[in-house]
Amino acid sequence: MPTRVLVVGGGGREHALAWKLAGEPGVNEVVVAPGSAAIAAEARVRTLPGTDATDPAAIVTAARAMAAELVVIGPEAPLAMGVADGLASAGIAVFGPTQAAARLETSKAFCHAVAEAASVRMARSRAFAGGEAAAASAYVEELGADGVGIVLKADGLAGGKGVIVTESIDQALELAPSFLAGRAADAPALVVEERLEGREASVIAICDGTRAVALPAARDHKRLCDGDRGPNTGGMGAYSPLADLDDAAVEAVLDTVHRPILAEMARRGTPFRGFLYAGLMLTADGPAVLECNVRLGDPEAQVILPRVAGAIGPLLLAAARGRLPEDAPPLIGTLPGAALGIVLAAAGYPGSPKRGHPISGLEDAVAAGALVFHAGTIGRPGGGYGTNGGRVLTVVGQGSGLAEARAAAEQAADAIAWDGLQRRHDIGLDQPIPAGAAR
Secondary structure (H helix, E strand, C coil), X not given: CCCEEEEEECCHXXXXXXXHHHCCCCCCEEEEEECCHHXXXXXXXXXXXXXXXXXXXXXXXXXXXXXXXXXXXXXXXXXXXXXXXXXHHCCCCEXXXXXXXXXXXXXXXXXXXXXXXXXXXXXXXXXXXXXXXHHHHHHHHHHHHCCCCEEEEECCCCCCCCEEECCCHHHHHHXXXXXXXXCCCCCEEEEEEEXXXXXXXXXXXXXXXCCXXXXXXXXXXXEEECCCEEEECCCCEEEECCCCCCHHHHHHHHHHHHHHHHHHHHHCCCCCEEEEEEEEEEECCEEEEEEEECXXXXXXXXXXXXXXXXXXXXXXXXXXXXXXXXCCCCECCECCCEEEEEEEECCCCCCCCCCCCECECHHHHHHCCCEEEECCEEECCCCCEEECCCEEEEEEEEECCHHHHHHHHHHHHHCCECCCCECCCCCCCCCCCCCCCCC
């Protein structure tokens, strides 16, 4: 069990990680860099305001200063900047992939190439660089002739907002060149994919380079507005478990997705240690991978971590050392019941969010029994918090089933207010109910 843990980041996912780790037996201190005022309010947690989470040297310095026994990297940006590499070179145990392994997320073209080599099912796709607008348009027309829809994806990191699910071939043809304008001719800039039909799901596993232990499956809602309308976002809510992806199905996903990708990454000389996130489409022909991420999802983490039974720190440390126990179960133990999270976003999100609005009702939400994880808040001089980002809070309700968890989350979210607050009111209402199952 690590007794001193450094968490890198400062959003809702990192708040949930700090909350979970700080409550585990044997953990004396959790430090979050840079963290936030709300994260610092958690018991046994302190923060390092002003720390640059993407600067390997700054994170190594922070880890050494606290004698960290484990560093857990939350967001994708530090991984893309090689923070895990810097820590590993300094001899510090780090849970998070190297910069090279993080290409599974930082390049969608690379992810497709790895999946193809590993015989992992993904949507048909092709990548295009700057100067290849004509070829991209031709591929759009080729897919359109087969009667499938088109998805356009920016190749690099885009905070969950670099994807356009087009409504027609004409729209895809109109928008595709904009992804390539001004881009270099020697690197992929656009991935054109066929649109898969089904329901999305997220299966995230703790990986040590060879082995994988799955966390509870979850489902997030990407669109801004009720009814899955409006622009794509980083995620407006999530819930767990899923009636249409039970434990046996999750274990099958480990066999068909995570383990083959781990084997291919190891074959390439870039073993993957960290959270491997498989974003799935549950099609009529079985699960297909939409994307791979190299960290916990946000807001999925906020509903997954409260469901984990027992301590997660020892598993993360073992994985960081490349030594998950050989007898580790394929699925981490979970508490009974369900969790559902509702994201509260600022006015202007996902474009230009408005900052500085005072937030009311936080105490009422917590008094109602909800967990409130802060993503984009700032402490106010007179006390309380104000908005300081796009996605501001994730309000998590728990219950014996999804309906009870949803009711708890809705009640708590209703208590919170600020000028221009945006949220969805239909998180979890899309959950299918198996025949004969109670809700």
